[in-house]
Amino acid sequence: MSKNRSRFAAIALLSSLTLVLSGCSAELQRGFLPDASGVTNHTDRIIGLWTTSWIVLLGVGVVSWGLIAWALIVYRRRIGATGLPSQLRYNLPIETLFTVIPLILVVGFFAFTARDMTAIEAKVENPDVHIEVIAKQWSWDFNYVDDNVFDSGIQAQFTGKEENIFETLPTLYLPVGKSIQIELNSRDVIHSFWVIDFLYKKDMFPGHTNNMYFTPLKEGTYVGKCAELCGEYHSMMLFNVKVVSQSDYDSRMGALATQGNVGQLSTEYDRNQNLPGGDPTIRG
Known part of the structure; x- marks a missing residue:
């Protein structure tokens, strides 16, 4: 009997040590999310919600696994035992516990998620920069509305000869520290705008406009995809996001104007020209 107890105790201790030591890694502390702390004004909030949720769920898991192990050990069949053990039914306290705790968890997760989603989705009335991103099979168009210039891309070209495929992708430029409004539209089917390190994505529907509001806080190049x-060719619908200084952003806008990319790409290039809501060639 003592040998079995020692074995179970050793297994429990080893499992606990493994869990505690693995929790020291930075990757696990942020719940296996990208290292996106401080990338935008929303990423820390998202990381906090995600990791706190996992901590709570792991706590529930540890309690549940402990109770299962306890029941397996304490109520196991003994040598020489015959017949069925006494059967228990309608344990009202336990059934109440199994109802109340999940209800508290669901309400709590809903409340904190609703709080953070409200903050992330809050409209910025006077953003510093207004950009329209238009998805198309299988690339992206960018209208820099304030500067009246545009950039149009083609899908990723995997020829096997390029040294860095990301250098050939369409690139969205954003000035660091400025509030951004991204207006999201689609020319054909449903797409989704996702910048991985921004920890947020939003669907793009033909005939319907969605908006994202955020402030990029760290300069750098970030990977985006549908x-x-x-x-x-969904997997080839890639793009870059470059968060740059205001002077570099202004230089990019000037370069687009010099290239002749003056004006705005409109809905005349949309594949769907029979959507409800009036003349599809007029931008709203």
């Missing part, structure tokens, strides 16, 4: 299966 996150909604949109056809044969």
Whole structure:
């Protein structure tokens, strides 16, 4: 009997040590999310919600696993035992506990998620920069509304000869420290605008405009992609986001104007020209 107890105790101790030591890694502390702390004004909030949720759920898991192990050990069949053990039914306290605790968890998760979603989705009345992103099979168009210039991209070209495929992708430029409004539209089917390190994505529907509001806080190059299966070359619908200084952003706007990319790409290039809501060639 003592040998079995020692074995169970050793297994429990080893499992606990493994869990505690693995929790020291930075990757696990942020719940296996990208290292996106401080990338935008929303990423820390998202990381906090995600990791706190996992901590709570792991706590529930540890209690549940402990109770299961306890029941297996304490109520196991002894040598020489025959017949069925005494059967217990209608244990009102336990059934109440199993109802109340999940209800508290669900209400809590809902409340904190609703709080953070409200903050993330809050409209910025006077953003510093207004950009329209238009998705298309299988690339992206960018209208820099305030500067009246545009950039149009083609899908990723995997020829096998390029040294860095990301250098060939369409690139969205954003000035660091400025509030941004991204207006999201689609030319054909449902797409989804996803910048991985921004920890947020939003669907893009033909005939309907969605908006994102955020402030990029760290300069750098970030990977973006379509996150909604949109056809044969969905996996090649990639783009870059460059968060740069205001002077570099102004230089980029000037370069687009010099290239002749003056004006705005409109809905005349949309594949869907029979959507309800009036003349589809007029931008709202």
